[in-house]
Amino acid sequence: MRILASVSPGEVRVALLRGERLEEVWVERPARPDGVGDLHRARVTALAPAMAGAFLALAGGETGFLPESEAGPVRQPIAQSVQEGLVLPVRVTRAPQGGKGARVSARLTQAEQARAAAAPPGNTPTLLTRGPEATLRLGRAHQGAEVVTDGAGLAARLRAALGAARVTYSPRPVFDEALEAEFDLVAGPEVSLPGGGRILIHPTPALVALDVDAGSAAGTRDPEAQRRVNEAAVAEAARQIRLRQLAGPILLDLAGMTQKRRATLAEPLAQALAPDRLARLLGLGPLGLFEILRQRIHPPLHEVLAGPLTPGLAALRQAVREAAARPGRRLALRAAPALLAALEALPGALAEAAEAAGQPLQLRPDPTRSWAQWTIEDASHGG
Known part of the structure; x- marks a missing residue:
C-alpha cells in the first residue's frame, strides 16, 4: 500500500494505491475544508423533536444538526438532553449536503473532551480544532502504507503525526502521467x-x-x-x-x-x-x-470538482510546471472571467502559485471562452 499526496496551489490531491491499482481518490482545497472531524464549541438554537434532534450554531455562521442519538451517552428524547441556548462541544461527523448543514455529535473521545475543556470559556460558537486532512486519515487507517508527498509543509505535519520513518518528501511531483490520467478519468x-x-x-x-x-x-x-x-x-x-x-x-x-x-x-x-x-x-x-x-x-x-475552480487549479499546476521548466519566464493565464474569479475567490491559491513560480501570474480575462477553457501564455507578448 502507498499513499501519494500531490500538493499544488490551492489544492491537495491524494491517491491510495495497492500495488499500481488506485483504490481511493481525495481532492481537498485546504482553504475550504469540508469540516468533517472539526471540533466546535456550538450553541443550541432550536429543538426539533419531530426530526429527533436539534439545530446548533457553529463557528463562521454555519448550522449543524445534532441527532438525539448523538446528544449524549444514552439515547433519550432531545428535550431531555439539551435545551435552547446550551453551549456544548461537538464534532462534525458529516459534511453539509444539499443545502443542509453539517451533522454533528456530542459524543466525544476523551482527547476531544480534554481539548474542549482547555479552550478559553465563552458562549460564542468557536472552531476549536480542525479535523484531519485526507492524507493523515489514510495514514492512520493503513498503518503499513508508505506515505510520499511533494509538499514540504505537508511532509512535516505528517512526520509529526505518523512518525518520520513512514513519510517521504519528494522534490519531484509524486503523480506520474499514468496517475494524472486516472484522476482525469475518475472526474x-x-x-x-x-x-x-x-x-x-x-x-x-x-x-x-x-x-x-x-x-x-x-x-x-x-x-x-x-x-x-x-x-x-x-x-x-x-x-x-x-x-x-x-x-x-x-x-x-x-x-x-x-x-x-x-x-x-x-x-x-x-x-x-x-x-x-x-x-x-x-x-x-x-x-x-x-x-x-x-x-x-x-x-x-463530482461535487468537489464541479464548477470553474477545478480547471482554474489545473491551470495553476500547469503554470508552475512551465515556470520550473523555464525559470524567470513571465507567464499569463488567459481564461474565462468566471474561471479567474473562482481563483481569486479561493484564499491563498494565486499567492501560492506566485511563490512556486517565482513571480505573480498575470490574469487575462477572455469573455469569448467557456469557463473550462484556459491557456498559459508568455506574458512578455502583452495582452
Whole structure:
C-alpha cells in the first residue's frame, strides 16, 4: 500500500494505491475544508423533536444538526438532553449536503473532551480544532502504507503525526502521467470496461444511477457475452463508487439479461462492495436494478470538482510546471472571467502559485471562452 499526496496551489490531491491499482481518490482545497472531524464549541438554537434532534450554531455562521442519538451517552428524547441556548462541544461527523448543514455529535473521545475543556470559556460558537486532512486519515487507517508527498509543509505535519520513518518528501511531483490520467478519468462521466463496454455515471440530487452499456457485446450471438460484460461491470461499479465517494441511494442497471440471470450477480456485487465499509447492497429491485446504499460523510468527488475552480487549479499546476521548466519566464493565464474569479475567490491559491513560480501570474480575462477553457501564455507578448 502507498499513499501519494500531490500538493499544488490551492489544492491537495491524494491517491491510495495497492500495488499500481488506485483504490481511493481525495481532492481537498485546504482553504475550504469540508469540516468533517472539526471540533466546535456550538450553541443550541432550536429543538426539533419531530426530526429527533436539534439545530446548533457553529463557528463562521454555519448550522449543524445534532441527532438525539448523538446528544449524549444514552439515547433519550432531545428535550431531555439539551435545551435552547446550551453551549456544548461537538464534532462534525458529516459534511453539509444539499443545502443542509453539517451533522454533528456530542459524543466525544476523551482527547476531544480534554481539548474542549482547555479552550478559553465563552458562549460564542468557536472552531476549536480542525479535523484531519485526507492524507493523515489514510495514514492512520493503513498503518503499513508508505506515505510520499511533494509538499514540504505537508511532509512535516505528517512526520509529526505518523512518525518520520513512514513519510517521504519528494522534490519531484509524486503523480506520474499514468496517475494524472486516472484522476482525469475518475472526474469524468464514464469508465471503460476491460474487454469492451462501459459504465455511464449519472449523479442527481436524489440518487446516483450507474448504467452499463454492453457496447459491441450487445449485438453478438454469444449468450455469455453480456454476462462477461456485466461481471466486469459489477466489479468496476463497486470500485468507482468508492473512488468517487458516491453516496446515498445508488442504482446499478446492468446490460440486458433477465431478472433471474441478473440475480446471479448479486453475490459477486456484494463481495465487490465488501471492502467499502460505507456501502451495502440492499438487493435487486422489482425494476431489475441493483439497489445500493452508501453512507455519506465527505462530499462526493463530482461535487468537489464541479464548477470553474477545478480547471482554474489545473491551470495553476500547469503554470508552475512551465515556470520550473523555464525559470524567470513571465507567464499569463488567459481564461474565462468566471474561471479567474473562482481563483481569486479561493484564499491563498494565486499567492501560492506566485511563490512556486517565482513571480505573480498575470490574469487575462477572455469573455469569448467557456469557463473550462484556459491557456498559459508568455506574458512578455502583452495582452
